[in-house]
Amino acid sequence: MTSDMNCERIAELMADYLAGTLNEGESEDLRVVERHLEICVQCREEADLWRKLALLPEAQPDPSLRSRFDAMLEVFREGQREGQREGQEGHQTGIEPGRSLVGRREEPVLTVLNESTRRAEGETAERAIKKPGRSMGGWSWHRSIAGGAWAAVFLLVGFFAGSSTHWNIGNKGPDRQQELAEMHSELRNMKQLVVLSMLQNQSASERLQGVNWSAGQDQPDPKVLAALTYTLRYDSSVDVRLAALDALSRYHSRPEVRRDLMDALQPRQSPLVQIALIDLMVETKDKDALQQLRKFQQDADLNPTVRQRVEWGIRQLS
Amino acid sequence: MTNVPSDEDLMFQVRDGAGEMLGVLFDRYQTPLFNFYLRLTGDRTVSEDLVQDVFFRILKYRASYRDGTPFRPWIYRIARNARIDQVRGRRAEVSWEPEFEPAVVSEDAVQQEQESQLLYRALMKMPEDKKEVLILSRFQGLKYEEIARLLGCEVNTVKTKVHRALRELRETVHRLERCRPSPRMAWKSQGNA
Numbered sequence: 074m075t076s077d078m079n080c081e082r083i084a085e086l087m088a089d090y091l092a093g094t095l096n097e098g099e100s101e102d103l104r105v106v107e108r109h110l111e112i113c114v115q116c117r118e119e120a121d122l123w124r125k126l127a128l129l130p131e132a133q134p135d136p137s138l139r140s141r142f143d144a145m146l147e148v149f150r151e152g153q154r155e156g157q158r159e160g161q162e163g164h165q166t167g168i169e170p171g172r173s174l175v176g177r178r179e180e181p182v183l184t185v186l187n188e189s190t191r192r193a194e195g196e197t198a199e200r201a202i203k204k205p206g207r208s209m210g211g212w213s214w215h216r217s218i219a220g221g222a223w224a225a226v227f228l229l230v231g232f233f234a235g236s237s238t239h240w241n242i243g244n245k246g247p248d249r250q251q252e253l254a255e256m257h258s259e260l261r262n263m264k265q266l267v268v269l270s271m272l273q274n275q276s277a278s279e280r281l282q283g284v285n286w287s288a289g290q291d292q293p294d295p296k297v298l299a300a301l302t303y304t305l306r307y308d309s310s311v312d313v314r315l316a317a318l319d320a321l322s323r324y325h326s327r328p329e330v331r332r333d334l335m336d337a338l339q340p341r342q343s344p345l346v347q348i349a350l351i352d353l354m355v356e357t358k359d360k361d362a363l364q365q366l367r368k369f370q371q372d373a374d375l376n377p378t379v380r381q382r383v384e385w386g387i388r389q390l391s
Numbered sequence: 392m393t394n395v396p397s398d399e400d401l402m403f404q405v406r407d408g409a410g411e412m413l414g415v416l417f418d419r420y421q422t423p424l425f426n427f428y429l430r431l432t433g434d435r436t437v438s439e440d441l442v443q444d445v446f447f448r449i450l451k452y453r454a455s456y457r458d459g460t461p462f463r464p465w466i467y468r469i470a471r472n473a474r475i476d477q478v479r480g481r482r483a484e485v486s487w488e489p490e491f492e493p494a495v496v497s498e499d500a501v502q503q504e505q506e507s508q509l510l511y512r513a514l515m516k517m518p519e520d521k522k523e524v525l526i527l528s529r530f531q532g533l534k535y536e537e538i539a540r541l542l543g544c545e546v547n548t549v550k551t552k553v554h555r556a557l558r559e560l561r562e563t564v565h566r567l568e569r570c571r572p573s574p575r576m577a578w579k580s581q582g583n584a
Contacts, residue, residue: 080554088535088550092528119557122564126529128507129514134425138439142417142446149410149450272447275480309440 080116083109087116091123137307137341144303145272151296152268268300271317277310284313288320298324302333311343318349325357335365344376351379351386363390398462406453416462417446423531424470430526431474433515444473464537467527471541513563517556524549525556 080087083106089095090106110117263286270283284304287297304317318337324330338350354362369375370383398419404412421442428438448469456465514522527533527541528549535553539546 084554085547085550088528088553091553092535115558115561118561119554122510122557122560123529125506125510126514126525129430129511130507131422131426132429132435134421134439134442135435138421138425138442139417141439141443142414142421145443145447145450146410146413153408153410269451273444275476307443309436 079109080113087120091120141303141307144299144306148268148272148296148299148303151299152265155294155296264294264297268296271300271304271308277313280304280308280310280313281316284316284320288316288323293324293327293330298330298333302337305333305337305346306339306342311345314343314346315349318346318353322353322357325353325359331357331359331361335359335362338362338365338369340369340372340374344379347376347379348382351382355386355389358390360390363387366390399460402449402453402456402462402465403458405449406456410450413446413449416449416466420466424466427467427470427526427531428474430514430530431519431523437477441470441473441477444477445470448473461537463531464533464541467531467533468541471523509564509567510560513560513567516563516567517559521552521559522556524552525560528553 086095086102086106087109090103095103095106110120267283267286270279273280284301287301290297298321301317301321305314305321308314308317318334321330321334325334334350334353338347342350351366353359354366366383366387370380370387375383396415398416401412401416405416424442424445425438428441429435432438445466449466452469524538524542527538528535533541535546535549539549542549
């Protein structure tokens with residue numbers, strides 16, 4: 074009986090021994106393991122390694138991880154507030170808990186969209202957790218839509234989501250009411266999809282599509298704005314961040330957006346985005362930003378190009 | 392004396408709409424999860440992204456958290472799936488040795504530091520699928536039965552995997568020990584120069 078065979082045979086007992094559960098069980102097992110450890114160098118070393126693993130230091134995540142989480146939570150709560158404002162039944166939150174993302178009545182022109190969504194939604198949320206798969210990864214359905222169909226959807230949604238002055242709002246019969254209700258429903262669903270796409274870290278091109286869609290909206294939606302702010306600060310792709318900045322800049326007349334833009338000027342930010350932020354502050358003649366710029370200037374590790382831009386920005390705004 | 396809510400209590404509240412309760416769960420689990428990913432991948436940025444992804448998924452799938460579900464195995468199920476999806480989504484597979492600096496160990500125990508650095512490097516050299524079970528049982532506080540349910544295999548399989556992972560770890564440590572210059576020699580050569 075070679076030592077190797079012995080090791081294999083008591084592998085399971087060893088695992089229990091290491092976990093400390095062997096003491097509770099049969100004392101015979103404990104003796105078997107201890108006897109083996111007396112004669113087997115390899116297993117002794119492995120038991121030693123197990124103990125030494127406890128020496129491995131515990132790394133700390135960057136504090137910005139918490140801010141990033143908070144920003145995501147903010148998007149979620151913005152969606153909840155919206156749901157409460159609309160006073161609807163159930164929760165129309167920014168992150169919909171596994172419910173159908175498509176409006177109740179299906180427009181024929183959106184059939185392609187709906188069918189693919191139904192396929193993806195075929196797995197319940199629970200199964201999606203048990204099995205990793207495309208439905209968990211986010212927008213699996215629109216990977217299956219050809220590029221042309223996606224463009225058509227955008228066109229259509231743009232049509233739906235255009236300014237409400239397009240439509241005569243008023244009691245022009247039940248058909249018109251129905252139409253409006255469906256439009257609102259589709260728009261709301263679209264916003265949810267877009268918000269979700271920005272928060273999920275699957276594909277940069279998908280997040281970019283979401284950001285670009287948001288940029289085309291006339292009426293800024295609070296949770297979409299929150300998602301754009303999140304994207305500006307935390308997206309893993311610089312291109313997507315710049316696109317988010319572009320989208321947000323359209324709403325710079327709103328004080329809360331200006332405040333979020335100022336807050337985004339942080340040391341831990343891509344230099345390209347830092348420069349774009351400074352340029353925007355100067356372009357919009359945002360004097361409130363002067364203080365933030367001065368504070369930002371204090372950072373010792375600024376990229377030289379960024380530093381020049383900051384100094385220029387301060388001069389322009391003073 | 393205030394009652395400290397359990398993970399499960401908090402998750403019930405999240406499920407019922409109290410998103411801010413997730414913040415407490417975040418405080419409890421961000422570091423263990425981060426370290427779980429770090430030990431698997433060796434990459435800080437990827438690990439941070441994945442932690443964020445896990446909490447996003449918790450929010451998104453909160454309705455599916457059922458009564459009687461222990462929270463810890465549930466969150467690690469989500470964590471594993473997030474990693475699997477992320478690996479699938481990666482277009483360019485860049486395979487490189489993670490140039491990783493483990494967190495600072497106390498300067499006093501120099502010998503201990505060298506040893507734990509060696510151990511860390513050996514762990515980083517192991518493929519993810521081989522060391523995952525070891526990490527889950529040794530660091531993440533999961534019992535073998537829980538890991539078995541997580542992985543969808545028998546408990547005995549989990550125990551065997553732990554044993555094999557330790558064996559491979561030991562062999563890797565030996566390999567690294569043979570390769571590295573002995574501290575005495577390095578010191579000597581400095582003196583001569």
